[in-house]
Amino acid sequence: xxxxxxxxxxxxxxxAWRGVELAAVLKEGGEAFTLRHYSLVEGNHAENAKELTxxxxxxxxxxxxxxxxxxxxxxxxxxxxxLQGEAAHWAFTLALFRAHHERKEPLTDDTIQAAxxxxxxxxNAFTAALTEEATRRAELRxxxxxxxxxxxxxxxxxxxxxxxxxxxxxxxxxxxxxxxxEWWTLYTTMLTSEAGIGTIKRAKNRPPRRA
Amino acid sequence: xxxxxxxxxxxxxxxAWRGVELAAVLKEGGEAFTLRHYSLVEGNHAENAKELTxxxxxxxxxxxxxxxxxxxxxxxxxxxxxLQGEAAHWAFTLALFRAHHERKEPLTDDTIQAAxxxxxxxxNAFTAALTEEATRRAELRxxxxxxxxxxxxxxxxxxxxxxxxxxxxxxxxxxxxxxxxEWWTLYTTMLTSEAGIGTIKRAKNRPPRRA
Numbered sequence: 176x177x178x179x180x181x182x183x184x185x186x187x188x189x190x191a192w193r194g195v196e197l198a199a200v201l202k203e204g205g206e207a208f209t210l211r212h213y214s215l216v217e218g219n220h221a222e223n224a225k226e227l228t229x230x231x232x233x234x235x236x237x238x239x240x241x242x243x244x245x246x247x248x249x250x251x252x253x254x255x256x257x258l259q260g261e262a263a264h265w266a267f268t269l270a271l272f273r274a275h276h277e278r279k280e281p282l283t284d285d286t287i288q289a290a291x292x293x294x295x296x297x298x299n300a301f302t303a304a305l306t307e308e309a310t311r312r313a314e315l316r317x318x319x320x321x322x323x324x325x326x327x328x329x330x331x332x333x334x335x336x337x338x339x340x341x342x343x344x345x346x347x348x349x350x351x352x353x354x355x356x357e358w359w360t361l362y363t364t365m366l367t368s369e370a371g372i373g374t375i376k377r378a379k380n381r382p383p384r385r386a
Numbered sequence: 387x388x389x390x391x392x393x394x395x396x397x398x399x400x401x402a403w404r405g406v407e408l409a410a411v412l413k414e415g416g417e418a419f420t421l422r423h424y425s426l427v428e429g430n431h432a433e434n435a436k437e438l439t440x441x442x443x444x445x446x447x448x449x450x451x452x453x454x455x456x457x458x459x460x461x462x463x464x465x466x467x468x469l470q471g472e473a474a475h476w477a478f479t480l481a482l483f484r485a486h487h488e489r490k491e492p493l494t495d496d497t498i499q500a501a502x503x504x505x506x507x508x509x510n511a512f513t514a515a516l517t518e519e520a521t522r523r524a525e526l527r528x529x530x531x532x533x534x535x536x537x538x539x540x541x542x543x544x545x546x547x548x549x550x551x552x553x554x555x556x557x558x559x560x561x562x563x564x565x566x567x568e569w570w571t572l573y574t575t576m577l578t579s580e581a582g583i584g585t586i587k588r589a590k591n592r593p594p595r596r597a
Contacts, residue, residue: 326590340589346582358581365576365586370569371557371594375576376585378551379537383582 179207181334183327185215186249186282190344192272194331199269200355210268212253212315213322213330216244232316245282251311252287255304259296266294339366346383390418392545394538396426397460397493401555403483405542410480411566421479423464423526424533424541427455438534443527456493462522463498466515470507477505550577557594
C-alpha cells in the first residue's frame with residue numbers, strides 16, 4: 176500500500192471522472208493507485224473556508240440538500256462497494272462515474288444500484304453494507320480528514336508515494352495506454368522537477384484545447 | 387514580433403522575477419520573448435473582481451498607496467527604459483528585479499535610478515522619458531488592457547505565439563541554459579498536450595520542493 180499513489184475524487188466532478196479513468200488505464204499497466212474520497216461541497220463551501228463549521232458526513236441523505244448535493248449517497252455506496260475488495264471497488268467507481276458523467280444520470284439510489292449491478296457486486300452484501308450507515312459515514316469521515324491534512328482542494332488530486340501532491344485538471348478522456356502513460360509522466364515530471372513548480376494554470380480567457 | 391512569446395510580469399512578484407530570468411536565459415539561446423506588464427494589485431483587488439472599478443494607471447505615484455504598492459513607478463520606468471530599445475529594456479528589467487528581489491531593495495526612485503545606471507541606459511533620455519508621464523501611463527494602460535483580454539491573473543504568465551497562455555509559478559531560480567530549456571519544455575509540453583490540461587496545482591499542505 177505504501178507504494179500506491181492515492182487518488183482523491185468526488186463523484187460530482189467530471190475532472191475526477193477523467194482522472195479515475197486515467198488511473199484505471201495505468202493500473203492495467205502495473206501502476207498502483209488507491210481510491211480516496213474528497214468532498215468538493217464540504218471543502219469549498221464558504222462557511223468552511225477558515226475552519227470546518229459543518230461536515231458532509233453529518234448531513235441527511237436527502238438529495239436536495241445544498242450541503243452535499245447528492246454526493247453523500249454516492250460516497251457511502253463507494254465505501255460499501257470497497258468492502259467487496261479492490262477490484263469490485265474500482266469496477267463500481269468507474270460504473271457510477273460513467274453513469275453520471277457519460278450518460279448524465281443523476282446520483283440517485285437507482286443509479287447507484289444499477290452501477291453496483293454493472294460492476295458485478297454481490298448485491299445482498301452491498302445492501303447490507305449500506306444499512307450499516309454509521310460505519311460507512313465514519314469510514315468516509317476518516318478519508319475526508321486525511322484529505323484535509325494533505326490540503327486537497329479539488330479533484331482529481333493524486334498523492335504520490337514520495338509525498339508530492341497536486342490537483343490535475345484536464346479536459347480529454349483517454350482509455351489509451353500510451354496516451355495515459357504520457358499524460359501521467361508529464362504530471363509526475365512536473366511535480367518532481369527541481370524547478371519547484373507550484374502551479375501551472377491556464378489564463379482565464381484561454382481555455383485548454385479539446386482534442 | 388508575431389513569433390515571440392509574451393511574458394507578463396509585475397516587479398512586485400518574486401515568481402515573475404524567476405520567470406524573467408528564465409526567459410532571459412532562453413533568449414540567449416534564440417527563443418523570442420516580449421516583455422509585457424500586468425498589475426497584480428489592480429488585477430487581484432477585491433473591488434476589481436467583477437469589473438474594473440479603479441485603475442493603477444490613474445493612481446498617484448506615492449509609494450504608500452494601497453492601490454499600487456510602489457509598482458506604478460517601476461512600471462512607468464520600465465516603459466521609459468523600453469524607449470531605448472529591447473536590449474536596454476531587458477537589462478533594466480533584470481537589474482530592477484534583482485535589486486528588489488535578490489538584494490531586497492524597495493521600489494523607490496533611488497533603486498530605479500540605480501537600476502537604470504546598472505543597465506547602462508542613457509540617463510538623461512531616461513529621465514526625460516519619465517517626465518512624459520501621461521504618455522508612459524497610456525502605454526502601460528494599453529498593456530494592462532491587453533492582459534485583461536488574455537485573462538491574466540498572476541505573474542509570470544506567458545502567452546505562446548500559438549495563443550496558449552498560462553501562469554507558471556516555480557520556486558527555483560535558474561541561470562543555467564540546459565535547466566532553463568528543460569523547465570520551458572515541460573511548461574510548453576503541458577500547454578500543448580492533447581490532454582487539454584487546464585491546471586496543475588500543488589495541494590495546499592504540500593509545498594513544492596526547493597532545490
